[in-house]
Amino acid sequence: MTRLIIKGGTVVDPVAGKLFQADVTVVGDRIAHIGKAPADKDATVVDARGCLVLPGLIDMHVHLREPGYEYKETIATGAAAALRGGFAAVCAMPNTRPVCDSAAVVGFVLERGKAAGRARVYPVGALTRGSEGKELAPLGEMRAAGAVAFSDDGRWVRNGNLMRRAMEYAAMLGAPVISHCEDPDLSAGGVMHEGVTASVLGLRGMPAAAEEVAVARDIILAALTGCHLHIAHVSTAGAVRLIREAKARGVKVTAEVTPHHFTLTDEAVKGYNTNAKVNPPLRTPADVAALKEGLADGTIDVIATDHAPHAREEKEVEFDAAPFGMVGLETAVGLTMALVREGVLTLPQLAAKLTTNPARILGFEGGLLREGAPADITLIDPELEETVEPECFASKSGNTPFAGWRLKGLPVGVVVGGRWFAVRPRVATGRRTRDKK
Amino acid sequence: MQRKDLLGLEELGADEIRMILDTAGAMREVIRRDIKKVPTLRGKVVATLFYEPSTRTRFSFELAAKHLSADTISVAAATSSVAKGEGLVDTAKTIDALGADAVVLRHPAAGAAAVFGRYTRAAVINAGDGMHEHPTQALLDLYTIQEQKGRIEGLTVTFVGDIQHSRVVRSNIWGLKKLGATVRVCGPRTLLPPGLEEIGVAVFTRLEDALPGSDVVYVLRLQRERFAQGLLPGVEEYARLYGITRERLALAKPEAIVMHPGPLNRGVEISAAVADSGRAVITQQVTNGVAVRMACLYLLIRRENDDKAYH
C-alpha cells in the first residue's frame, strides 16, 4: 500500500481548538498515524515545515456547470479549480441543463467527478422538478443514488406549502435542505443591493428584506418539520440575527457565508463592474461587520464559495444583462486567511468553517484529522503570498473582482483519498510527486 | 477637455463643467446668427445610436453637429443590430469601423455608455443610460439656470416627481452640488430612491415642506407605467398631491422659475397655467440644449488625448 508522510507541519484541530506539531502518516486512503512518523524510505514525504495541516477542505456550494454549460466550466475543470483552491471536496449545485433532479443526473455527476480524479465531487439534488417550484423532485431516488443534500439554489421555493412538504421528505431521508433565501417579489428586477450606491448608479436594487423575509419563513418551516435547514450565502445583518435567534431556540438551522460577502461591499459594483454582480448582492459595511460577528460567534457555521463561473462574453455586457455570479474556489483560502490575521477567527475556527462543519452538516466521514479517518488533508502556507491572476486559474472562467489583489495564506497541497497533489511550488516533496497542476 | 467620453456629471470636476458652460455661451452666439453654421468640425463624423426612442434629444444632437459642420449618421433602434442580438461590444467595434469621431448613445441600461466607451475609439456621449445619468440634459439645465438667475452657487433647486427613475435628477444632483447649489427632491415615497441623504440631498415627501425657499422648481415627467407597476395608486391622486399648480408654486420664492425636461403631461405633473406662464423656462431649455451639445461635441472631438482610454 502506498504511504505518504506529511512531515513537520502544524496540525490544526478544530474539535480540540488547538494547534500542535505532528507528522501525519497516510497509508492507502486512510490516516494511519498522527505523531512522530518512523523513518520510511519507501514513503512519499512532504516537507510541511511552516505549513498548517488541516482536514481536507470542503466547499459545500459550487456550480460546476456540467451538464449543459460546459463552456463555462466542466466537472473536471471545476474539480481542478477546487484542488488549486485547497479543497479536497465540493458539492455541486443542481442548476445544470438538465437540472440535477433525477438519479440519472446524480449518477452522471458522481461518475464525472470520479473520472476527473481531482477533488471529490458530490451532487446536490434539486428540491423540485426542474427547480421550477411546482412539484417535488424524486428525493428518495436521488438520495439513494448519492445526493448529499437538496436545494433549488438560485430559485427560492416560493410556495410555502411545497417547501414544507419538501422539508418533511428531506428530514425523513436524513438530508439537509439548502435554501437560497430570496423573496422573488421583493427582489424583482434587482441587480445589486438596494442602497445609496444603487441609487447613484441608477441600478435596480434588491432590498435586504428580500433575503430576511425568506430566511424567516424557512426557519419557521424548519421548526415545523424538524428538517435540517441550511441557509446558503447569508448576506445581511438581519439574516444573521434571525439565524442566531433560531439557533438559540433550538431550531435545526445552519448557515454559510461566502468570502466575497465578508470581504466586499456594494461599492465594488461602481463603474458597472459586472464581476461584482452576484446574487445575493454585495451589501453594506454594516452587513459585512455582522457577517464577521456571525462567523466569530458561531451563528455562521460554514464558509462556502458559491463558485459561479461565467464566460467572458457573458460578463462583457451592460450590467443589467450580465449573469449573476463570480468564481470563488481559487481565492477562498487567501480571503479567509485574512480573517485570521484580522482576529475574526482563530485557525481552529477557520478549519471548522471550511471542513469540519460542512462535513458534519452533510454527514461526511471527513472533516477531522483522526487515525482511521479518510485521508483528505489540506496544507496551507500562512506566509505565502500571491497576486490573483485569473489567467492562471484552473477554472475555465475568470470572472472575479479580486484580479490583481494580493492574497496571503495559500494552499500548497491537497491530499484526496491518500493521493497527494501539490498545488503551489512551496513544498519540496520527496519521491514521486504526482499531478502537479 | 482631457477625457475621451462624457458619461456623467459625477465624474466631471467643477472646472470641467464651467468650461462646458462657457463654451456653450460661445455656441449660443452661433445659434443667434442668420447663418447658423461654423466650419469647426468639418470632416468629422457624429453617429447617433438610440436604443430607446427620443426624437427630441436626437434632433438636438443632430442639429448641434450640423451647426458645427460635422457629418451625422443615425442608427435607429429598430434597424440596429441590437435587435439581432448583437452585443454592445460588437456594435462599438462596428462604430469604429465606420470611422465615427463621436457617438451619441441612448440606451435603456444603466452603465451602457461606460461599457460602450471601453470598446470604441470614438468619443462617447451618454444621451441617457437607463436610470443612471443624462449629462447633457443636466448641463443644459445648469446653463439655463445660470442664464436666468445669473448664478448657480447658493441657489436652492427642488426636483418634484419620479426621482427614482430619473436620470435627469441623478445628473443634476452632481452638477448642481459641484457648482454650489442646494438640492432638494420631493415625491411619493415609492418613487424616492434610498440613501440620497448620504450624498447631501434633502429628501421630502410633501411639497409644502420642499417648496419654500426654492429658487428653481424642476418638475419631472410622470410616466404612465408607474401605475401599472404598482408604484402609484392613480393619476388623479398624483396630480392632487404632486401636481405643480399656481397655488403650489406660490410656496416657492416669488421669483422662482419652473423647469421641465419635456415632453409635458399638462394637468398631471404641471398645470397648463404654470407651463404657459412667464415663470416657466421650458422653451429656453430646448434652445440651450443645442448650444450645450455643440459645446460637448466640440470639446470631446477636439480633445488632445486621442486613443488613450480604450482597449
Ligand SMILES: [Zn+2]
Ligand atoms: Zn444561491
Ligand SMILES: [Zn+2]
Ligand atoms: Zn449558488
